[in-house]
Amino acid sequence: MGSSVAELELAEPYLREVLGTVGLDVEYLRASGNTLFYQDAAGNEVPVLDLACGFGSLILGHHHPEVVARAKELLDSQVPVHAQFSRHSYANDLAAVLNRIIARETGSSEPYWAIFGNSGAESVEISIKHAEMERGARLAELVSEVEAGVAAARAAVGRGATVAPEVFAALGLPATAGFDAVADAVTTRTADLTGRAPVFLALEGGFHGKLVGSIQLTHNEGYRTPFTRLAARCRFVAVGDVAGLRAIVEQESRSLTVLTVDGDAVTGVERALPVFGGFFVEPIQGEAGIRVLPAEFGAEISRVCEETGAPLIMDEIQSGMGRSGAFLASSRIGLRGDYYLLAKSLGGGIAKSSVMLVRGERYQRDFELAHSSTFAKDAFSCHVALKVVELLEADGGAAYRMAAERGAALKSRLEKVRGDFDDVVLDVRGEGLMLGFEFRDQSSSPSAQIAQTAQEGFFGFAVAGYALRTHRLRLFQTASAMNTFRFEPSIFLSDAEIDQIDSGLRDICALLRAADGERLMGT
Ligand code: F0G
Numbered sequence: 001m002g003s004s005v006a007e008l009e010l011a012e013p014y015l016r017e018v019l020g021t022v023g024l025d026v027e028y029l030r031a032s033g034n035t036l037f038y039q040d041a042a043g044n045e046v047p048v049l050d051l052a053c054g055f056g057s058l059i060l061g062h063h064h065p066e067v068v069a070r071a072k073e074l075l076d077s078q079v080p081v082h083a084q085f086s087r088h089s090y091a092n093d094l095a096a097v098l099n100r101i102i103a104r105e106t107g108s109s110e111p112y113w114a115i116f117g118n119s120g121a122e123s124v125e126i127s128i129k130h131a132e133m134e135r136g137a138r139l140a141e142l143v144s145e146v147e148a149g150v151a152a153a154r155a156a157v158g159r160g161a162t163v164a165p166e167v168f169a170a171l172g173l174p175a176t177a178g179f180d181a182v183a184d185a186v187t188t189r190t191a192d193l194t195g196r197a198p199v200f201l202a203l204e205g206g207f208h209g210k211l212v213g214s215i216q217l218t219h220n221e222g223y224r225t226p227f228t229r230l231a232a233r234c235r236f237v238a239v240g241d242v243a244g245l246r247a248i249v250e251q252e253s254r255s256l257t258v259l260t261v262d263g264d265a266v267t268g269v270e271r272a273l274p275v276f277g278g279f280f281v282e283p284i285q286g287e288a289g290i291r292v293l294p295a296e297f298g299a300e301i302s303r304v305c306e307e308t309g310a311p312l313i314m315d316e317i318q319s320g321m322g323r324s325g326a327f328l329a330s331s332r333i334g335l336r337g338d339y340y341l342l343a344k345s346l347g348g349g350i351a352k353s354s355v356m357l358v359r360g361e362r363y364q365r366d367f368e369l370a371h372s373s374t375f376a377k378d379a380f381s382c383h384v385a386l387k388v389v390e391l392l393e394a395d396g397g398a399a400y401r402m403a404a405e406r407g408a409a410l411k412s413r414l415e416k417v418r419g420d421f422d423d424v425v426l427d428v429r430g431e432g433l434m435l436g437f438e439f440r441d442q443s444s445s446p447s448a449q450i451a452q453t454a455q456e457g458f459f460g461f462a463v464a465g466y467a468l469r470t471h472r473l474r475l476f477q478t479a480s481a482m483n484t485f486r487f488e489p490s491i492f493l494s495d496a497e498i499d500q501i502d503s504g505l506r507d508i509c510a511l512l513r514a515a516d517g518e519r520l521m522g523t
Helices: 013-020 065-076 089-106 120-158 167-170 178-193 223-232 242-252 293-309 329-333 379-420 448-455 459-471 495-513 517-521
Strands: 030-032 035-039 045-050 112-117 198-202 235-238 254-261 264-273 276-281 312-314 339-342 353-359 425-431 434-439 484-487
Touching: 045 120, 045 495, 065 120, 065 242, 065 379, 089 112, 089 339, 089 353, 089 379, 120 178, 120 254, 120 276, 120 312, 120 339, 120 353, 167 178, 167 264, 167 329, 178 254, 178 264, 235 242, 242 293, 276 293, 293 312, 293 329, 379 425, 379 434, 379 495, 448 459, 448 517, 459 517, 495 517
Parallel strands: 198 235, 198 276, 276 312, 312 339
Antiparallel strands: 030 035, 035 045, 112 353, 254 264, 339 353, 425 434, 434 484
């Protein structure tokens, strides 16, 4: 007889097993600030300094007292959490305060309209849909123009006008073909090209979520390729490769022929087709290994978007909400998005929410009637987000200054460690409280154990397990750059916590330098 269902571990047991191989399957029972607590075998509470901080969703730390107080107040006063299809003034207040911040940081006063969601990937999916609605409107205009051109040309031919030879050539027709063949070719080509899925643009190393559409914008092949058959195509551009970007744009660009009447000649003009669904950009790439987008390349992306009409979709899900030292990391490199996506810290560590903000000129108001989610724009998460933004904006943006100052203090310590161990540390990168610490590849370490974990892609897990067991540090590598550890603590990071990070990292570096695989693996 098999095990009964009650005995089976049913919630992602394989993942727990993998975490368990290096001792990461600890159950945390309490959290406060930058600290998570578990209980040891004797029942004592053990503090762990949490540097993953909810994968970047805790700019104010775990259970910030004012966020918690607001949440309690909401529940105690029986605020209707779900009252779909009614007036949501709190959602409007949140959109208004986000607009004021965008205006301040970008210098633009054009409004951004808000559509709420529940998670980061959901806001990415929402933006994919909205961008496609926008593209659909432009396609429909083009189709009308093509149809009007065909009708005008047909009337002109009826009056004795002739079709110019280059029109036949452009349509791949013999010069002897009649007008019906020309009209047919124009209409068929228009239907074919306007019926195709859009092509998205995104950056190599980029991470934009793991849902059906968004996973195709996430560069990591292991996550993406099993599902490529499900969604629209994305072309990935190497950061900094202007020629490569231009080549992709040229390869993917298509045009439609619009017939025009010029006296008694029917000629054709080529109109660019809006093939690009959108250009997804993280101003600081998170999962790629914490990489700040160079301002010049950001400007090039902006130009490409302007030239092709593709919306620039700024994924600030991880970099936004003050982490970089400004509310929007993109504003620090002078980049303005057509869309902004926010999530993670928007929920203050206790709510789950996200928002897409779309620049006025591009906004499709019909989208509001076409898209919805039961849980989006709920009162609880909007009120909590309002409190988070209020805390970030308080005292003239003291929180942003703290992110910059605490981040600089941590970064300079990470750089000192790198200076002392440059045989094992490759790089320290990032802005504010979004920092990356990259070890050199250990796959040819003299320790067979270390070399093997690196070759199998488990180096990050092994180091994380060691850091937790030995230093009570919760470290994680970034999802697609396996030798880079992410540091995304809250703005309340203390000097003592920086000391703890410093001594833990120095020990790990010494261990790698000594190629002490047994100590790393705890064997
Ligand atoms: N965009 C970015 C830039 C992200 O970092 C993430 C998630 C998402 C979108 C998707 O958001 O998880 O709420 O659906 N990053 C996680 C991380 C996986 O580890 O930082 P989600």
